[in-house]
Amino acid sequence: VSALLARTGDPIAAIDTPALVLDLDVFERNLASMAAWAAARTIRLRPHAKAHKSAAIAQWQVAAGAIGVCVQKLSEAEALIEASCASGSCLDDVYISNEIVDPGKLARLGHLVVGSPSLKLSVAVDSGLGIDRLAAALTAVGCLERVAVVVEIDVGQGRCGVQPTQAGGLARQVVSHGLRFAGLQAYHGKAQHLRSAAEREMAARHAAQMARAAQASVTAVGVSCPFITGGGTGTFYFDAATGVFNELQPGSYLFMDADYERNELPSGVPRFEQSLFVKAQVISRGVSHAVVDAGHKSHAIESGMPRVLDRDLEFRTGGDEHGLLHPRLVEAPKGTGAVRAGDPLPQIGDAIWLVPGHCDPTVNLHNHYICVRGGLDHGVVERVIPVDARGCSS
Amino acid sequence: VSALLARTGDPIAAIDTPALVLDLDVFERNLASMAAWAAARTIRLRPHAKAHKSAAIAQWQVAAGAIGVCVQKLSEAEALIEASCASGSCLDDVYISNEIVDPGKLARLGHLVVGSPSLKLSVAVDSGLGIDRLAAALTAVGCLERVAVVVEIDVGQGRCGVQPTQAGGLARQVVSHGLRFAGLQAYHGKAQHLRSAAEREMAARHAAQMARAAQASVTAVGVSCPFITGGGTGTFYFDAATGVFNELQPGSYLFMDADYERNELPSGVPRFEQSLFVKAQVISRGVSHAVVDAGHKSHAIESGMPRVLDRDLEFRTGGDEHGLLHPRLVEAPKGTGAVRAGDPLPQIGDAIWLVPGHCDPTVNLHNHYICVRGGLDHGVVERVIPVDARGCSS
Numbered sequence: 001v002s003a004l005l006a007r008t009g010d011p012i013a014a015i016d017t018p019a020l021v022l023d024l025d026v027f028e029r030n031l032a033s034m035a036a037w038a039a040a041r042t043i044r045l046r047p048h049a050k051a052h053k054s055a056a057i058a059q060w061q062v063a064a065g066a067i068g069v070c071v072q073k074l075s076e077a078e079a080l081i082e083a084s085c086a087s088g089s090c091l092d093d094v095y096i097s098n099e100i101v102d103p104g105k106l107a108r109l110g111h112l113v114v115g116s117p118s119l120k121l122s123v124a125v126d127s128g129l130g131i132d133r134l135a136a137a138l139t140a141v142g143c144l145e146r147v148a149v150v151v152e153i154d155v156g157q158g159r160c161g162v163q164p165t166q167a168g169g170l171a172r173q174v175v176s177h178g179l180r181f182a183g184l185q186a187y188h189g190k191a192q193h194l195r196s197a198a199e200r201e202m203a204a205r206h207a208a209q210m211a212r213a214a215q216a217s218v219t220a221v222g223v224s225c226p227f228i229t230g231g232g233t234g235t236f237y238f239d240a241a242t243g244v245f246n247e248l249q250p251g252s253y254l255f256m257d258a259d260y261e262r263n264e265l266p267s268g269v270p271r272f273e274q275s276l277f278v279k280a281q282v283i284s285r286g287v288s289h290a291v292v293d294a295g296h297k298s299h300a301i302e303s304g305m306p307r308v309l310d311r312d313l314e315f316r317t318g319g320d321e322h323g324l325l326h327p328r329l330v331e332a333p334k335g336t337g338a339v340r341a342g343d344p345l346p347q348i349g350d351a352i353w354l355v356p357g358h359c360d361p362t363v364n365l366h367n368h369y370i371c372v373r374g375g376l377d378h379g380v381v382e383r384v385i386p387v388d389a390r391g392c393s394s
Numbered sequence: 395v396s397a398l399l400a401r402t403g404d405p406i407a408a409i410d411t412p413a414l415v416l417d418l419d420v421f422e423r424n425l426a427s428m429a430a431w432a433a434a435r436t437i438r439l440r441p442h443a444k445a446h447k448s449a450a451i452a453q454w455q456v457a458a459g460a461i462g463v464c465v466q467k468l469s470e471a472e473a474l475i476e477a478s479c480a481s482g483s484c485l486d487d488v489y490i491s492n493e494i495v496d497p498g499k500l501a502r503l504g505h506l507v508v509g510s511p512s513l514k515l516s517v518a519v520d521s522g523l524g525i526d527r528l529a530a531a532l533t534a535v536g537c538l539e540r541v542a543v544v545v546e547i548d549v550g551q552g553r554c555g556v557q558p559t560q561a562g563g564l565a566r567q568v569v570s571h572g573l574r575f576a577g578l579q580a581y582h583g584k585a586q587h588l589r590s591a592a593e594r595e596m597a598a599r600h601a602a603q604m605a606r607a608a609q610a611s612v613t614a615v616g617v618s619c620p621f622i623t624g625g626g627t628g629t630f631y632f633d634a635a636t637g638v639f640n641e642l643q644p645g646s647y648l649f650m651d652a653d654y655e656r657n658e659l660p661s662g663v664p665r666f667e668q669s670l671f672v673k674a675q676v677i678s679r680g681v682s683h684a685v686v687d688a689g690h691k692s693h694a695i696e697s698g699m700p701r702v703l704d705r706d707l708e709f710r711t712g713g714d715e716h717g718l719l720h721p722r723l724v725e726a727p728k729g730t731g732a733v734r735a736g737d738p739l740p741q742i743g744d745a746i747w748l749v750p751g752h753c754d755p756t757v758n759l760h761n762h763y764i765c766v767r768g769g770l771d772h773g774v775v776e777r778v779i780p781v782d783a784r785g786c787s788s
Contacts, residue, residue: 005788016498016788050714072715073687098715099677099685101742104410126678129742159712160678160685189713283493284520284554291493291554293467296696297758297787302711317696318553319583320444320755321466321492321787348495348523361714364691365758367785391761391784393691393715394399394410 006370010381013351017281018294020366021353024373024382026275027254033270034253035064043240044247046070046095046229051251051360053389054369055083058091068093068120070249074105075392078112081119083388095122095229097185097249099152099160101130105394106137113138113146122148124185126161128173135177148182149174150229153214155186155207164210168217175223183227184218186211187249192234193259193303197266204231204238211244233260237269255359259303277309277376278354278362280323282346289316290325290345292352297321299354300361306354309376312342315354325352364390400764404775407745411675412688414760415747418767418776420669421648427664428647429458437634438641440464440489440623445645445754447783448763449477452485455648462487462514464643468499469786472506475513477782489516489623491579491643493546493554495524499788500531507532507540516542518579520556522567529571542576543568544623547608549580549601558604562611569617577621578612580605581643586628587653587697591660598625598632605638627654631663649753653697671703671770672748672756674717676740683710684719684739686746691715693748694755703747703770706736719746758784 005016015021038045047061049069058069058080069091071077077094084091100106100123113121125131131149138144151170154161162170167184174181191203211228218225229247231239236248252260255276265271280294297320299306305315308325316324328342346352353376356362363369368386372379399410409415432439441455443463452463452474463485465471471488478485494500494517507515519525525543532538545564548555556564561578568575585597605622612619625633625642633639646654649670659665674688691714693700699709702719710718722736740746747770750756757763762780766773 014498017496018787101677102411102675104408127742130677154680158680158683159716159718281496283495283524286548286552289552294787296694297755300690301696302690320758322553324553348521361691364714365785365787391759393412393688393759 004384005368006381006384008381008383012372012376012379015279015370015381017279017351018298019279019370020363020368021277021279021376022369022371023275023277023376024371025375026273030254030272030275031060031064033272034250035066037270038248039065041240043245046247046249048097048249048251049080050076051363052254053363053387053392054385055080055087055091055388056385057254059084059087059089062091067247068095070095070097072096072098073393074100074109075394076389078108079389079392081112081116090116090118092118093120095150097124097187099124099126099130101127101133103133103137106133107140110137110141110143113143114141120148121146122150122182124150124152125170125174126152128170131170131173131177131179135179138179144178145180147180149179150182150185152185153210155188155210155230156191156203157187157189159189161185164214165217167214168221168223171218171223171225172221181223183225183229184211184214186214186228186230187232188230188235189232192232193263194234195262195264197264200235201238204235205242208239208242208244233272234263237266252359257303257359258307258355258357261307261355274355276356276359278306278356280352280354282348282350282352285345285348288326291318292323292325293321294323294354295319295321298365299356300358300365302361303358306356309353309355311346311352363387366390398778399762400775400778402775402777406766406770406773409673409764409775411673411745412692413673413764414757414762415671415673415770416763416765417669417671417770418765419769420667424648424666424669425454425458427666428644429460431664432642433459435634437639440641440643442491442643442645443474444470445757446648447757447781447786448779449474449481449485449782450779451648453478453481453483456485461641462489464489464491466490466492467787468494468503469788470783472502473783473786475506475510484510484512486512487514489544491518491581493518493520493524495521495527497527497531500527501534504531504535504537507537508535514542515540516544516576518544518546519564519568520546520554522564525564525567525571525573529573532573538572539574541574543573544576544579546579547604549582549604549624550585550597551581551583553583555579558608559611561608562615562617565612565617565619566615575617577619577623578605578608580608580622580624581626582624582629583626586626587657589656589658591658594629595632598629599636602633602636602638627666628657631660646753651697651753652701652749652751655701655749668749670750670753672700672750674746674748676742676744676746679739679742682720685712686717686719687715688717688748689713689715692759693750694752694759696755697752700748700750703749705740705746709748757781760784
């Protein structure tokens with residue numbers, strides 16, 4: 001039971017609000033720019049589908065040269081594989097870049113592999129228990145060698161992953177079960193959002209050093225370890241420059257968001273543009289503010305409030321279903337107090353375009369992308385695509 | 395495409411993670427407690443369905459004595475009415491406690507009314523433009539008198555709603571169109587979360603004074619205004635005590651959350667208990683922390699991090715799909731530095747129960763409620779009910 005917010009051929013003005021709108025012209029430039037950047041280097045591109053949760057977008061990424069996609073959860077893999085197969089072109093190389101330790105989930109993973117003979121599946125591990133259970137689940141369905149196992153190391157994120165010196169022990173445990181050891185996961189999520197390019201570069205170099213140390217730990221126990229995967233939209237150029245990574249996992253480059261916009265970029269790296277928006281509408285006007293019909297049930301705010309596109313207005317939280325637009329205040333000269341600056345308040349009924357604070361969890365709130373061609377002013381809805389893995393966190 | 399996280403009859407341990415779990419025993423006590431409280435007073439109960447977005451729960455509220463429900467968005471009304479009718483018992487009294495100004499949406503509202511002959515629908519307005527457009531849309535489908543119009547006043551929230559002195563002008567405009575003027579919306583959202591009972595009582599009294607002033611403004615223009623609706627889980631007892639409100643709109647009382655838990659309660663008011671949880675699972679262990687498989691794609695954090703149930707551990711954000719559990723630190727005596735306190739870290743595979751920071755947007759992230767009977771330790775899944783209006787923000 002979900003209202004369709006627009007139909008193919010609709011003009012921009014007819015898109016119901018709040019809606020997740022994708023500017024296809026910009027999106028395609030981002031897609032091509034990343035693909036061309038990776039193609040010019042000897043590094044594989046495996047974009048992270050946690051950002052978009054869409055089988056169609058995953059297929060476009062593969063068509064543009066990606067080796068496959070990452071996902072963060074088993075149910076994301078299930079949903080994207082099912083939706084891609086239903087559209088006639090199965091995703092056949094999927095990496096679950098996260099730990100799965102639940103026996104029930106691991107049994108599902110085994111069934112997924114057995115049911116998809118051409119699927120290349122890989123999965124991250126960071127514990128002996130996880131490896132033992134994975135081996136048991138795959139043995140139970142007779143496909144121990146179908147899944148490539150990636151040992152995750154903590155390169156500064158402080159979340160999952162073992163210390164580099166522990167990687168060898170886990171790799172040996174992987175191969176002792178007859179499982180296929182693929183290499184190392186070395187993703188530094190926090191590094192992506194460090195504001196200065198110098199800080200991000202330092203974090204990326206640190207991650208690469210940790211990955212090298214882990215690689216040494218693995219080879220020291222007699223296991224070959226040629227493969228290291230990691231990197232994101234904020235650091236991929238620095239990661240590549242270290243020469244350590246064989247594969248990169250950026251996700252947000254397709255859409256961008258208000259958080260990534262705040263990153264200082266070094267020269268000579270791809271400039272991605274904002275392609276993802278929430279279209280909202282003014283429903284109420286006070287003396288000092290206007291109210292739009294989009295709150296944090298329409299966009300994620302854990303990385304900051306949305307930016308109001310093309311208007312010098314400040315978005316303040318109005319709760320689950322509302323946003324408050326205020327004129328930006330600036331300090332007047334000589335301490336005469338704050339005065340209004342920027343644009344006048346919009347009128348009731350006006351469309352307002354929001355740049356989400358963080359694209360991934362914003363996408364996860366919506367059922368569809370309304371994909372437009374020709375810009376946000378005079379464009380037309382070219383297609384509506386589902387967020388296939390929306391809510392798939394299990 | 396969404397994996398079912400549990401089936402009727404499953405033991406608690408079999409519920410996949412992360413899952414939205416409703417403890418039915420507690421939930422039913424909350425439901426009955428609120429219903430009994432309202433029944434003992436001459437005040438109508440119209441719970442806010444934005445909190446649960448479930449037709450089944452709305453029907454249980456009505457069965458327990460509620461006059462109907464509030465919703466915040468038109469698409470919520472559409473989804474809940476459709477789902478309730480599909481289950482054989484149509485919701486027949488729905489109030490959209492929010493402004494709708496878009497002509498396309500208002501046309502849908504007209505169709506909803508025409509298509510549901512027994513539906514009592516009311517809607518809030520706070521602008522002349524909104525009233526004109528509502529009248530035009532209802533005139534177009536010949537049902538001008540089918541919708542009850544509620545003028546919203548701002549009683550301290552600083553969001554939607556006109557000043558009390560402007561209520562009369564809008565009421566006159568409503569009746570001048572031949573629309574049915576029903577009364578006033580006077581909800582103070584911010585007041586619900588003031589921590590001390592004294593602050594909430596003061597805010598509730600202020601809201602009631604504003605509502606009285608607006609009522610006077612309406613009667614001064616010759617329009618009868620006997621009806622005022624408002625109130626929430628944090629203030630309903632104070633709102634009722636003012637004698638101003640005819641109807642109350644609490645929503646969170648069914649579930650509670652970590653934010654509402656922090657409210658100081660006065661004596662003699664219903665004590666609601668936590669009935670809504672996110673079941674998570676430890677997937678990784680570091681030296682100083684454990685990692686669970688639930689991040690802010692599984693629970694809303696705009697009102698604070700989740701509380702870890704029955705364990706003295708601190709939940710820290712781990713991003714979209716992870717949560718970090720840390721031992722609570724306490725200051726050691728005589729300035730010897732912070733030391734660990736509380737519980738030891740859980741092990742990989744352990745189930746962790748989270749009390750969400752804010753129930754409404756947490757529910758909106760999930761497709762189903764896993765409803766359990768017999769408690770979270772040894773209970774059984776009694777039923778799985780859909781979040782019918784999930785994502786319905788338009």
